[in-house]
Amino acid sequence: MSGTPYDALLAADPVLRRIARTHGRPDPFHWSAGGRRTATNFGALLLHVTSQQISTNVAVVLFDRLVAAAGPELTAEAVQGLGPDRIHALGLSHAKAEAMADIARLQISGAIDVENLGALGDDEVIAALTAARGVGPWTAQMFLLHQLRRPDVLPAGDLGIRHAIQRAWEQPAVPSVDEAREFGARWSPFRSYAAALLWASL
Incomplete structure (x- = not known):
């Protein structure tokens, strides 16, 4: 073509x-997210979860708090160490805190491999991501668009x-x-x- x-x-x-x-x-494929960029797919996924149903300005403030608490690497282990209660205390909703904790758990256990999702087809990525609590089709599709740049x-x-x-x-x-x-x-x-x-x- x-x-x-x-x-x-x-x-x-x-x-x-x-x-x-x-x-x-x-x-x-452009997504400003207040200029925030993450070095990993895992970080990008948490940024998308943070941004669900709130303004970009609010999402940036909350995401910056998460990074400050977990460390700039924002690893699954660091997020798991925080746990949902401490994540919620940063200002994120209970549902988002639970989602982030579950994503970290699945990543650490090997049930999903967020960093290698680019090797999967679109439907496979959506299926993998929506296995995590609180991650619905919209978040998975936004990840496909903004992080994996699927057409x-x-x-x-x-x-x-x-x-x-x-x-x-x-x-x-x-x-x-x-x-x-x-x-x-x-x-x-x-x-x-x-x-x-x-x-x-x-």
Whole structure:
């Protein structure tokens, strides 16, 4: 296939083409996270868990507290040493604290290998990550997008994505998760690029 993923996507979808005329071609893999970067997949996953359902500014403050408590390496062993109660005391919700402790436990036990997830397919990554308590499909898909830079990810459970579909295609109601997933199948194998355009349109 010649051209870029955006070339192929926009040639096939006039609505996305109209969005791109207004908003350009955003990088689907960019995620500022307040400028925070982590050296490991494990750290990146904890940053994504921290960011669930809160603003980036708040997430950065909480993540910085976690790093200060666990150490800049942010290893699974250090997180396990903190335990969910101390993580919660940093300001994270009970659910996020439990999720982080469980991710650390699974990593240490070898039940998952977060650092080598790049060798797995998208569905395998989602299955591995959602085995951890408190890690749902949305977090796993965001990890696929931002950390593993996969080109064909549409987080159909994201309310922004669903609102954007409703508005751009003038649908009578916000589509359900299943409806958004089915609707977005047309954009494969470049659903990450479609997602970036949909977010940009909000």
